[in-house]
Amino acid sequence: MDEQAAAQAGAPGAPRGYLDEVFDLNSAERAALAAVLGPAQHLPRDHVLKRDGAEPTHLFLLVDGWVASSITVASGRQQTVKIHLPRDVLGAPSLCVTRTAECLTAITPIIVRPVSRGDLMGMLARFPRIAAAHFLGAQRERVTLMEALALMGQTDGSVRIAGMLVELFDRLSALGLTEQETMPLPLTQGQVGDLVGLSPVHVSRKFGAMERAGLIQRGTRTINLLDLRRLRSMTGLPQHALVREPEWINFA
Secondary structure (H helix, E strand, O other): HHHHHHHHHHOOOOOOOOOOOOOOOOOHHHHHHHHHHOOOOHHHHHHEEEOOOOOEEEEEEEEOOEEEEEEEEEOOEEEEEEOOOOOOOHHHHHHOOOOOOOOOOOOOOOOEEEEEHHHHHHHHHHHHHHHHHHHHHHHHHHHHHHHHHHHHHHHHHHHHHHHHHHHHHHHHOOOOOOOEEEEEOOHHHHHHHHHHHHOOOHHHHHHHHHOOOOOEEEOOEEEOOOOOHHHHHHOOOOOOOOOOOOOOOOOO
């Protein structure tokens, strides 16, 4: 765990960076966030935070580590659909259903801070800028999902993997968790395959081909994106600039 994550885990206040992508939160807003966040929980790899089909009671702010969101299909197998990184809110999709819609499993050792649904909604009702930031964050996730579906339906496996790697790299870079073009990648080939619609065997073959082409270099739970520009161009997707302090939102 890095120093920033350690400070966030132990601090009584809201972690710096949570919702700050949209607005610079003022002291009252940050205090409101701090008031709804429960104490830090340190949990091991493979710990299941919540199973799909359970009663939804709490959400979690992920302070440190990686978490997989998955859905159980008819065979009983878990299909990974989303990778959560620090600062993500876990469990939000289940706010709109009576039973949890996803299973949340720690990929690495994690630190989370729980928040009850009632406390969250009360805070959103009192602080409209925080509510707007949550809403815009959901739209950002929707854009990411639309782009992933577009790549899944219209491109080959190498392009899908390139899109997944670029998306993870951009998110990790924003958190300061990359070193030049190298990033952590604690995912199994099965989890990568779930995310891009390939079998583990095909993932291995595509990774090998991408290494031989000079696009990537794999390490132990890390990956170096040797030609990030080319990986981006392979996807054909635009780089979106996130809105900051949008003037078209009137809080008067």
